[in-house]
Amino acid sequence: MHELSMADAIVKTAVDVAEKNDAQEITEVTIEIGKLTMLNPEQLKFMIEVLSEDTLLEGAEIIIEDIPIEIKCKSCDFVGLIVSDDLDPLVPIFNCPECEGRDLEITKGKECNVKTIKIEKEDEDA
Amino acid sequence: MHKIAEVEIQHDIMVANKKLAQRNQRIFDKAGVFAVDFLGAIGSGKTSLIENLIEKMDYKIGVIAGDVISKFDAGRFEKYGVPVVGLNTGKECHLDAHLVEHALPDLPLEDMDLLFIENVGNLICPVDFDLGSHIRMVVISVSEGDDTVEKHPLIFKDADIVVINKIDIAEAVGADENKMFADVLELNPDVVVIKSSLKTGEGLDEIIKNIQKFMDEL
Numbered sequence: 354m355h356e357l358s359m360a361d362a363i364v365k366t367a368v369d370v371a372e373k374n375d376a377q378e379i380t381e382v383t384i385e386i387g388k389l390t391m392l393n394p395e396q397l398k399f400m401i402e403v404l405s406e407d408t409l410l411e412g413a414e415i416i417i418e419d420i421p422i423e424i425k426c427k428s429c430d431f432v433g434l435i436v437s438d439d440l441d442p443l444v445p446i447f448n449c450p451e452c453e454g455r456d457l458e459i460t461k462g463k464e465c466n467v468k469t470i471k472i473e474k475e476d477e478d479a
Numbered sequence: 480m481h482k483i484a485e486v487e488i489q490h491d492i493m494v495a496n497k498k499l500a501q502r503n504q505r506i507f508d509k510a511g512v513f514a515v516d517f518l519g520a521i522g523s524g525k526t527s528l529i530e531n532l533i534e535k536m537d538y539k540i541g542v543i544a545g546d547v548i549s550k551f552d553a554g555r556f557e558k559y560g561v562p563v564v565g566l567n568t569g570k571e572c573h574l575d576a577h578l579v580e581h582a583l584p585d586l587p588l589e590d591m592d593l594l595f596i597e598n599v600g601n602l603i604c605p606v607d608f609d610l611g612s613h614i615r616m617v618v619i620s621v622s623e624g625d626d627t628v629e630k631h632p633l634i635f636k637d638a639d640i641v642v643i644n645k646i647d648i649a650e651a652v653g654a655d656e657n658k659m660f661a662d663v664l665e666l667n668p669d670v671v672v673i674k675s676s677l678k679t680g681e682g683l684d685e686i687i688k689n690i691q692k693f694m695d696e697l
Contacts, residue, residue: 355572355604362492370488380483389633390493391603455668463607465492469485476482 360400376472389462423461428454499576503611510588519618521600538592573604614639621654628662
């Protein structure tokens with residue numbers, strides 16, 4: 354269950370930032386996942402829900418966004434996004450779409466990013 | 480009155496592991512230890528290969544044995560009189576840099592040349608987690624089927640050495656080791672691919688020679 358350790362780190366990050374911002378609760382968390390990670394978004398979401406019980410994150414809406422794959426070709430200097438098939442997201446990364454070259458550097462698509470949280474807090478001006 | 484606020488975090492969980500991995504590598508470098516991460520499916524021959532390397536390589540070697548229950552493999556390595564730390568991952572399917580960091584104080588790094596880190600048997604999850612090793616060696620076997628490379632491309636993309644093991648039984652299991660060899664190079668033209676049988680000893684010298692080469696290049 355490799356999603357478990359990632360979910361644990363995500364929950365800790367979100368709760369930690371919320372506490373530092375004096376939040377009373379987190380209403381929404383947005384997470385970006387690279388297409389090339391070995392993470393399953395549905396499993397990850399489920400794990401976050403389970404782990405956020407009794408924390409500020411409990412009940413928050415969990416939004417997961419994809420980060421597409423970006424490559425840099427070392428043969429022809431092509432830099433750009435790769436359109437990947439959802440069933441076989443890994444297949445296209447091995448050939449440059451311009452020159453078919455195989456010497457590629459993966460520049461995006463391996464992230465697991467806690468992007469933003471929406472929090473509710475006491476209005477100090479009230 | 481309640482106020483709603485949006486807080487930017489932009490914290491990459493993967494980067495957190497990567498930073499820990501870099502810290503591990505600095506610890507290895509400082510102690511003059513060359514670290515190898517062994518990845519591969521369950522039963523591909525990772526433990527046997529490490530046993531063979533301990534016996535044949537003329538270096539001071541230490542081992543981190545990662546497994547869901549690590550005491551079995553750790554026990555196998557202890558018989559060779561080398562320092563061993565067993566890392567139980569429990570329910571986790573991979574080692575991460577943090578787990579490896581915790582094992583380091585229990586190893587006599589200053590008195591070692593080589594560290595072998597045996598990852599959990601799995602061709603999928605460990606890919607995401609750098610441990611701080613200098614090279615990644617992927618061990619697969621013909622009994623996994625000769626389409627295993629095509630089915631798990633990403634692990635080969637990041638590998639430095641790929642060992643195709645158990646070629647002595649390729650015919651019996653109906654697998655074509657040459658297809659596996661070509662598949663690996665198709666995915667990663669820069670990788671060193673070696674066909675081996677740890678049972679007959681074939682390929683072992685070539686594996687040692689290539690580890691040595693990576694050590695010399697450092």
